[in-house]
Amino acid sequence: MKVEKIRDLTLVSIDNQNKMVISCDSCGSIGLKSGDVFKVDPFYVGRFTARVALLEVLCSGANIVCITNAICNEMNPTGKQIIKGIKEELKLLDLDDVVLTGSTEENFITTSTGLGVTVIGIAKEDKIKVNNIDCSCILVSIGIPKVGNEIDLDNDIQIASYKTLDKLLNTQGILEIVPVGSKGIMYECEQLAINNGLNLQIYENSNIDLYKSAGPATVLVAAVKDNCLKDIKDIENLNVIGRLIKGEK
Known part of the structure; x- marks a missing residue:
């Protein structure tokens, strides 16, 4: 085993x-x-x-x-x-x-x-989305980092939803998805790069706080093939934050 x-x-x-x-x-x-x-x-x-x-x-x-x-x-x-x-x-x-x-x-x-x-x-085994990135791709975040009393406990549309996750899981070209908690978006992006043997490039004009705690997983990060970004563009609170790059420094 x-x-x-x-x-x-x-x-x-x-x-x-x-x-x-x-x-x-x-x-x-x-x-x-x-x-x-x-x-x-x-x-x-x-x-x-x-x-x-x-x-x-x-x-x-x-x-x-x-x-x-x-x-x-x-x-x-x-x-x-x-x-x-x-x-x-x-x-x-x-x-x-x-x-x-x-x-x-x-x-x-x-x-x-x-x-x-x-x-x-x-x-x-052939469907699992863990260490599944074998090419250069786009990184997106979905949701807004929130923690504690920033969260509307019953109705907060800024939190990444299960409906959004279901859409991601059923969209071709979504290579890997990770929830973001207390360590922030940047940490999860760095872990995706390390675990998949890729290099991380973060865009300087990202309009979301990459270091803020996302509390109870209010944010998802997804690795997306370049030609598939158009298929998820309609998701609310989606931000393109960078790339994972294969074979480059």
Whole structure:
């Protein structure tokens, strides 16, 4: 069995045709408890923590089969609200029937909210979009980097949506897609270049902050073949930010 760690993904070869794709995310001190730094309903803690791990696996081209929640608080009321949020995020993906399992902390009283989420998916070996770039291509970002109270929790069209991701996954010429979180757009672009053995060129006139945290994956970065950019030009908040270049310095 071959196990690889690539970016925030763990890839496990199941057989010659299938790979297991695993991702996780954590969240701490965000909630309604006395020790929480950022006050927000635990429902959104569940939603957005799940979103980060779900996007990592979905961007690889995998189908979700299981999601786990490690809740570092009591089931009632915090855990119930977190689980409700996770289920709402799954509902947005039409994944109501995906296995959701987890654990809560019932032995001790907690003063800060904590959550860990793990998502497991299965991808076809010949369809997986990880380290899949074999030519020079365009880099685009989709969405606006946002974090904390900058995010409209229920209706923010500036956040890259699952509908947008679905369009990217079903557009020919999209070579690789990665969600952007706290490390910013530039970091993810650099990782794409390193992991694919390519050189990175960032355009100086980019009109988006490449270093700002994108919080709960409010931005996607996609590597696009030159002749396919026209097919995604209509996506909202799309910015052409640079290129990945093969065999040049």
